[in-house]
Amino acid sequence: MKFKFCRDLDCPDWVLAEISNLSKVSSVKLKLICNQAIKLLTNDVSFDSEKVEKHLTDAKLNSEDDVKGILAAIVFLLKGAISNQVPNEDFVSEMQQLGLPKEHSVVLGKAQQSNSDLISKVLKENSFRVNRLLSCTSKPNFHLVETTEQHEWGTKMIKCETVLVEISSSAGFENEDKFAFNIDKEKLKLLIYELKTAQNIANRYVEMSSE
Known part of the structure; x- marks a missing residue:
């Protein structure tokens, strides 16, 4: 039926x-x-x-x-x-x-x-949204790298800015699944820009269909 x-x-x-x-x-x-x-x-x-x-x-x-x-x-x-x-x-x-x-x-x-x-x-x-954002924190990560620059033999610390993103399933229960991942700060900016561009395009189509 x-x-x-x-x-x-x-x-x-x-x-x-x-x-x-x-x-x-x-x-x-x-x-x-x-x-x-x-x-x-x-x-x-x-x-x-x-x-x-x-x-x-x-x-x-x-x-x-x-x-x-x-x-x-x-x-x-x-x-x-x-x-x-x-x-x-x-x-x-x-x-x-x-x-x-x-x-x-x-x-x-x-x-x-x-x-x-x-x-x-x-x-x-919530249209087209699978997961909801729980937190987004930025912190510098330091890595030891080999260097051969003049007067800098051995290793040195390199600063790398990354963002820790935590998302959750949309179940809404206390024991819902949670996921976390690291992403380069510049790549996150690019991702946000592309998502906003896609959203603007979608909004224009919605406005056109309602006319």
């Missing part, structure tokens, strides 16, 4: 599996979990995975894997509905087609409707 929130494609199997878990949670608890899922989706610093764990306790779905799976499913559903501009009534209907109870489907529909502008803004800002 094809769904609008999936760009008229089949719903992924892992989402179908989580729909079964969502059905085990009361609609009241689901509303509270949706609030946390939206905070996760919009990078709200007040997001608290422990609250989700507490809301899932009654349904015995409070393991770390359950919490991650349910949050990921809600985020996927809301992102799909909003990014594909699915009408609210169609989204609620599709949730029921997936096997979600009517009252649960209505909860997701209300979450879509009341947070559409906020999520749309975040999705636009």
Whole structure:
């Protein structure tokens, strides 16, 4: 079966599996979990995975894997509905087609409707962005090199300016993957310049298509 929130494609199997878990949670608890899922989706610093764990306790779905799976499913559903501009009534209907109870489907529909502008803004800002920047620090590195210059036999220290960049996965969980790499300062400047050039070109195409 094809769904609008999936760009008229089949719903992924892992989402179908989580729909079964969502059905085990009361609609009241689901509303509270949706609030946390939206905070996760919009990078709200007040997001608290422990609250989700507490809301899932009654349904015995409070393991770390359950919490991650349910949050990921809600985020996927809301992102799909909003990014594909699915009408609210169609989204609620599709949730029921997936096997979600009517009252649960209505909860997701209300979450879509009341947070559409906020999520749309975040999705636009994060377009084509895979990882988020955690830190960017510059420090001089000194290396011993051989020299044969007159009056400088042996070795000497050479200063090399590098930048340490740390990025994170976009999962949003406390134990998300983090990566770090060193890059020459001048190469980093060139990379930023080229990315800005590409962004300006993309923005011009967007403006042209909206005219």
